[in-house]
Amino acid sequence: MLTLGRPNKFALFSLNRDFGHHAVCQSVTVPARLPSSAQQSTPDKFKNHSKQFIEAAIKSNSMSVKKKIDINGEHNYAISGKNIIVRSDRQKMSAQDLSELAEKAKAVLNETEKGINIVEIEDTEKLQPKYEVKTLRQAFADSKDEEETFRMSRARALATWNARTKYCCQCGTELTDAEELTAKVCKTCNRSIFPQIEPCMIVLVNKGDKILLARHAQRNTVFYSCLAGFIEAGESAEHAVAREIEEEVGIKVKNIKYRGSQSWPFPDQLMLAFTAEYESGEIKKQEDEIADAQWFDRSDLPTTPNPGSIAYKLIHQEI
Numbered sequence: 001m002l003t004l005g006r007p008n009k010f011a012l013f014s015l016n017r018d019f020g021h022h023a024v025c026q027s028v029t030v031p032a033r034l035p036s037s038a039q040q041s042t043p044d045k046f047k048n049h050s051k052q053f054i055e056a057a058i059k060s061n062s063m064s065v066k067k068k069i070d071i072n073g074e075h076n077y078a079i080s081g082k083n084i085i086v087r088s089d090r091q092k093m094s095a096q097d098l099s100e101l102a103e104k105a106k107a108v109l110n111e112t113e114k115g116i117n118i119v120e121i122e123d124t125e126k127l128q129p130k131y132e133v134k135t136l137r138q139a140f141a142d143s144k145d146e147e148e149t150f151r152m153s154r155a156r157a158l159a160t161w162n163a164r165t166k167y168c169c170q171c172g173t174e175l176t177d178a179e180e181l182t183a184k185v186c187k188t189c190n191r192s193i194f195p196q197i198e199p200c201m202i203v204l205v206n207k208g209d210k211i212l213l214a215r216h217a218q219r220n221t222v223f224y225s226c227l228a229g230f231i232e233a234g235e236s237a238e239h240a241v242a243r244e245i246e247e248e249v250g251i252k253v254k255n256i257k258y259r260g261s262q263s264w265p266f267p268d269q270l271m272l273a274f275t276a277e278y279e280s281g282e283i284k285k286q287e288d289e290i291a292d293a294q295w296f297d298r299s300d301l302p303t304t305p306n307p308g309s310i311a312y313k314l315i316h317q318e319i
């Protein structure tokens with residue numbers, strides 16, 4: 001580990017090392033957010049400093065780019081927010097492609113055990129024509145390979161986690177990369193911080209031949225989907241299913257059955273999918289959450305989520 005400058009100089013560089021079979025997640029990053037003790041620059045000044053550090057890290061250190069982008073890494077992903085950058089000719093992104101893109105990257109990570117290289121890019125406006133930007137949701141829908149979907153999802157999840165996880169939430173110490181695990185370490189508390197997952201549940205409620213679909217009041221307002229929500233501390237997934245349905249549409253359900261799961265890295269959800277049967281009650285919307293909720297006949301469905309989501313699979317009986 002090589003740390004340049006004092007912690008409040010905003011730079012952390014990792015040298016790539018071979019840890020054999022161990023998973024190693026390493027990064028070149030600049031903190032997006034500083035602890036209050038380190039906020040000495042104005043936001044603009046900080047931004048400029050950040051940029052110089054990224055350029056210095058990637059361009060002036062002759063080892064950096066080659067070392068950061070594992071040239072043996074088979075799986076190369078360039079992530080930009082909720083989008084993924086792909087090659088226009090539909091060929092797989094190579095380590096060389098990623099090395100080119102790394103020059104504009106906000107962060108570069110690799111996980112040697114899984115052969116995954118990741119660069120995170122903020123500005124995709126001046127990409128060469130050989131690349132194009134695609135939404136990750138569309139990439140999931142287009143992917144015919146479960147392993148590929150997993151890796152894309154992991155690339156996005158790790159990029160987000162890396163960007164958001166800079167300081168120990170217990171003591172505020174700047175975190176360093178763990179040597180043998182995909183984790184960060186607080187050397188003051190001596191604890192490891194792993195990529196976080198937020199468990200959520202999504203449920204399709206059946207009533208005879210009809211299914212319950214709802215249109216959300218604030219997000220994804222163009223389509224009707226299954227009810228979904230976060231699992232709260234202390235709850236089982238099944239408890240969350242029953243609670244969420246009762247809260248959002250005022251009905252009780254029975255026969256809650258697990259159907260499958262999907263990583264949904266927007267930013268860090270694991271969706272656990274269920275079906276349930278209507279038991280009692282009339283639809284009564286929770287106004288701030290639900291714009292409309294109705295029982296629909298499967299032969300006459302409204303606009304529903306796109307393929308690639310577990311909601312689509314539940315609604316169209318693919319799981």
Ligand SMILES: [Zn+2]
Pocket residue numbers: 168169170171172173186187188189190
């Ligand atoms: Zn700590």
